[in-house]
Amino acid sequence: MDGPDPKDHGMTDIAALAASLATNPNVTGKRDIDVACAALGLTQDSFGRPGDDAAAIADGDGWQLMATEGFMNDFVASAPWFAGWCAVMVNMSDILAMGGRPIAVTNALWAPDAATAAEILRGMKEASGAYGIPIVGGHTNLRTEQPQLAAAIWGRARALITSFDAGPGDVVIACADRRGGYAGKTSNFPAFLDAPHDRLRGDMEILPLLAESGLVTAGKDISQGGIAGTALMLAECSGVGISIDPAKITPPDGDLTRWMTAFPSFGFLLTATPANVDAVLSRFHARAIGAEVIGAVTAGSVLSLSDGVDAHPIWDHAAQPYLGLPPVKEPAYA
The missing domain is CATH 3.30.1330.10 (PurM-like, N-terminal domain)
Known part of the structure; x- marks a missing residue:
């Protein structure tokens, strides 16, 4: 009898996955932004609000x-x-x-x-x-x-979705078009290759309409850092922690580690209050785009993976800055 498929993310070694994500080049590559921000003297309060x-x-x-x-x-x-x-x-x-x-x-x-x-x-x-x-x-x-x-x-x-307004108690939603496949052995996932152009243009309206409806509290597009790196950027910018349950993530090919550091051609991490979750998910599902709740925003500064019992940290942005763009603290007064 065959053993478990190593790509079965329901049997993932979460501690090993967290350690792997913390050193993955797609995740650590975003540290370069910290260097540029420091050299330019940029903070969240700078014109244009860097970090978004x-x-x-x-x-x-x-x-x-x-x-x-x-x-x-x-x-x-x-x-x-x-x-x-x-x-x-x-x-x-x-x-x-x-x-x-x-x-x-x-x-x-x-x-x-x-x-x-x-x-x-x-x-x-x-x-x-x-x-x-x-x-x-x-x-x-x-x-x-x-x-x-x-x-x-x-x-x-007309209305903004920012990286700065996620708060404890919000849920974290991963949305991505999982139609298509990876480009060779890369982390790029181009879902657009066989997509009708009118469908692509229709999908472009989802996020602006969510913003104008006020249904999400914060968000970012899933960039080269994948779900893991994007969640860390969002956590630091909002000055919060994020806990992700890997079992709630649906990789297109079953390979969880690859998907958590993948760059989908249409993918976003959003936060919302529990009352608005179904409305947000329905906007993506109506266009056959994958969307699911994968975790929660927490107090603190740690991005972690959790199975509901144990939490395994990936990164503490208070101890080790990621983008170098945390919320600007108000000065203390005597």
Whole structure:
């Protein structure tokens, strides 16, 4: 008789998983943000409120949103079309995570020749068409040794979903389109490859409508740090702890460790009060997008995994800063 499938996350060694997540390169890679914030002297109180997925600038009855993404040189060289698509898609996710709607994208592209640049630009152009986000300009240099790519996006929100407002007693909801598969052996999970473009555009309305309905308290898009790294960013920005029950997470292929550090093309972590959970879940389920309660916001500063009995810490952001952007403490007065 065969033994248990090692990918059966119902039998996960939670202590080992927590230890593994704490040192996973996708999770620890976000520490670079701490270096930049310290050098620039940025805090949550800085203009645009760093720590969110996009800078938010008050504008009349809403908010202007700005974000940017850059890509590793070897990724652009090895997957130029995919990198071009991601330049639009990843930026779009940052705007959606804030409860906004994308307006336009610009890019900065370097390549050794026009032929190399063409495949990158094809990816950007096709993503622009699929999501309905125009590319309105940028910077191009075709006289460099290796391809490089960065892109910036503008958007607007009527109401915000921020990284700063999760509170103890809230539940944590993981939402992700699990249709599709991983891109080779990478942690990238592109659910958009065979998706009709009208479906992609319809999915883009979920987050703005949630923001305008006031159904969520906080949120972030699931970025390269996966569920684990994103939960840690959200916890630090809100000055709280988060407890995750791995048994409540549904990996698309049954591999829990990989999914908790994966980068889904459409994925978000949201927090909500228990009274609003069903309403939030229904918005995603109505569009056949996976959504489930995976944990809770707690007092304190520890991101942990729990089976309901024992808690296994992944990271304490008070003891070891992650982004370096915790809530600014009010000065003490005698």
